[in-house]
Amino acid sequence: MNNLQSLRGMVDLLPAQTMSWQFIESFARKHFRKASLEEIRTPILESTELFARGIGEGTDVVGKEMYTFLDRGDRSCTLRPEGTASVVRSILQSGLINQGPQRLWYNGPMFRYERPQAGRQRQFHQLGIELFGFDSVQSDVEVIAIGWDFLKGLGLKDLTLELNSLGTNEDRKNFRTRFVSWLEDRIAFLDKDSQDRLTTNPLRILDTKNEETKKLLLDAPCLQNSLCTKSRERFEDIQATLKFLEIPFKINNELVRGLDYYSHTAFEITSDNLGSQATVCGGGRYDGLVSELGGPETPAIGWAIGMERLILLIEKELNLVNSTPDIYLINKGNQAGEYALFLSRALRQSDISVEIDHTDSAFSKQFKRAYRSGANWAIVLGDNEIVEQRFTLKSIKEKSDSNSKSPLFLFSQIEKLITYLNERT
RNA sequence: GCGGGCGUCGCCAAGUGGUUAAGGCAGCGGCUUGUGGCGCCGCUAUUCGGGGGUUCGAAUCCCCUCGCUCGCCCCA
Missing domain, CATH: 3.30.930.10 (Bira Bifunctional Protein; Domain 2)
Known part of the structure; x- marks a missing residue:
């Protein structure tokens, strides 16, 4: 350490x-x-x-x-x-x-x-x-x-x-007087802590954990009777x-x-x-x-x-779970990274939470992280998407085959994406 | 302030005097220039909280110290 x-x-x-x-x-x-x-x-x-x-x-x-x-x-x-x-x-x-x-x-x-x-x-x-x-x-x-x-x-x-x-305060003062004089008559039977407390804070003796003292206190004057x-x-x-x-x-x-x-x-x-x-x-x-x-x-x-x-x-x-992003944004390549940033702002402005992968590592690694992030959706941005001016949306939660044919969207159609996500989630 | 238990990699740990300190998780790289919890391969502790001592030899034994943890006291 x-x-x-x-x-x-x-x-x-x-x-x-x-x-x-x-x-x-x-x-x-x-x-x-x-x-x-x-x-x-x-x-x-x-x-x-x-x-x-x-x-x-x-x-x-x-x-x-x-x-x-x-x-x-x-x-x-x-x-x-x-x-x-x-x-x-x-x-x-x-x-x-x-x-x-x-x-x-x-x-x-x-x-x-x-x-x-x-x-x-x-x-x-x-x-x-x-x-x-x-x-x-x-x-x-x-x-x-x-x-x-x-x-x-x-x-x-x-x-x-x-x-x-x-x-x-009056009640406690009366009780304290009675209690202390009662204890002083039996001081030899008290445990060490209680003996010390007799002078410092006698009322706390009532809280003792010592079994012997507890037994002794059964017969002690009690605060209730002094009220x-x-x-x-x-x-x-x-x-x-x-x-x-x-x-x-x-x-x-x-x-x-x-x-x-x-x-x-x-x-x-x-x-x-x-x-x-x-x-x-x-x-x-x-x-x-x-x-x-x-x-x-x-x-x-x-x-x-x-x-x-x-x-x-x-x-x-209780069983509380940590919050997860709605979308995990997978991207590879410098230009894709810039588009990812652009896209993340548009989504966040529509109250959709987004986590961007900044590692530029292999797609397979990014998918692994996407899964672990707990996000329901992944958006993929790579060279192909840049060339074709689109991005790929995939469902992580519903792992069915049909999701690999998820609809594609033009960058200019972010609103459509937002609507789509809101309907799906 | 006083007791008990415990400190080995980022995390969980095996190891109780003998050559290079298991294993798992996480991480990174690869198998697979771009597709999912899995699998396989590789990499990641010259060092066991710190210091001193005993010994040919110490993570292992002894002393000191620091830290964590549970309990006492007391309180939320």
């Missing part, structure tokens, strides 16, 4: 993959348009402070996963690790926040300094939506439904919607509304989103067809974020889909 390689965790999207990406992106645009969401595009680079304040100093993302550096003016800059903080900053800066509720979507690269594995890269892409200015139960459910319908609409199966409520009546009723309303819409879900009380700004509704859509990183869509409500970043108190809710994970599912569950 030479040393000109992409950086670790930064991957190229080769022609074999871009078909799937385009498929998802165009489906997303249609889907979001129907949901009356507008696209927003924000810079990839932001001030470090935005993420530190928005995501939370104590989180792993801010603590050890950010691509942060000083620019030439000694400002601390960070490649965005997620989209929400930037979107909030943008609507505050532009004043959109004062123009009524906002319904937005975005799509773009995000960066986190982690060890790559299946379904995780250092540069990855998130497709997300954010609604600002709504606090109703219905707005939560609409956001979930938009995500659910999007993934279902793509044709994916084996999806599970997992749901939890984190309550208000105030209002929070609890709200969560029940969410569930009832999802049932009304016939969107299946599973309550997962261990679901604790890793970013500080979440409150009330938290959800993930997972798939069995991913590796250990099973979450394809994650989101929730974050009523405190806008004010945290200096704006007016504004309720907000959204989600993000990991594009690479979605691609994994699409490639596994």
Whole structure:
């Protein structure tokens, strides 16, 4: 291997993959348009402070996963690790926040300094939506439904919607106090990771993978019991509304989103067809974020889909084929090459896609490539055609003998050819 | 940051101490100055991720290093 390689965790999207990406992106645009969401595009680079304040100093993302550096003016800059903080900053800066509720979507690269594995890269892409200015139960459910319908609409199966409520900041504070003191009494029975988290991020202990700790936690105080009546009723309303819409879900009380700004509704859509990183869509409500970043108190809710994970599912569950040209233009000889160029422009102007063979190699080779190109038709231009002022059209797809007697056309009759092709394809 | 697996041609690979490193795909040329997935013939790695060591002899054994990959952590 030479040393000109992409950086670790930064991957190229080769022609074999871009078909799937385009498929998802165009489906997303249609889907979001129907949901009356507008696209927003924000810079990839932001001030470090935005993420530190928005995501939370104590989180792993801010603590050890950010691509942060000083620019030439000694400002601390960070490649965005997620989209929400930037979107909030943008609507505050532009004043959109004062123009009524906002319904937005975005799509773009995000960066986190982690060890790559299946379904995780250092540069990855998130497709997300954010609604600002709504606090109703219905707005939560609409956001979930938009995500659910999007993934279902793509044709994916084996999806599970997992749901939890984190309550208000107040609820979580109360729970944290009870939970930590309960754990401190049993600290000796905790695994090492959980002991560490007791001081850094105790709520995440609920997510432990350690079997012993899991058993221990069965008797632990749970967040649900610390929710105030209002929070609890709200969560029940969410569930009832999802049932009304016939969107299946599973309550997962261990679901604790890793970013500080979440409150009330938290959800993930997972798939069995991913590796250990099973979450394809994650989101929730974050009523405190806008004010945290200096704006007016504004309720907000959204989600993000990991594009690479979605691609994994699409490639596994769907069968997309790369596009092929309509016509492969075989030509040999300098003059034929010039005519081929001329002809290709006329055809392309009529929305017919054409691939020209520029190799000037033996006709037999060019035919082989024509076949492999996947084109339905081949046009042959050589000395004979030049002399006789015509070209030969052959069907590649229908390989019958009659095609060798395909009609001939004068150069001046390109329109006839176009009509003919349109009728045949 | 911590574990496991793996690096032989553009791609997929066989080869586990002994003379010139299989094979397949793709590519190029020919059989066939101009007609189709096939067939046949020929060409394409002085070298096995990189560096050092052991040995008469290393792709094969040892050490170091780089990279990829899967998992932990965490998240999309």
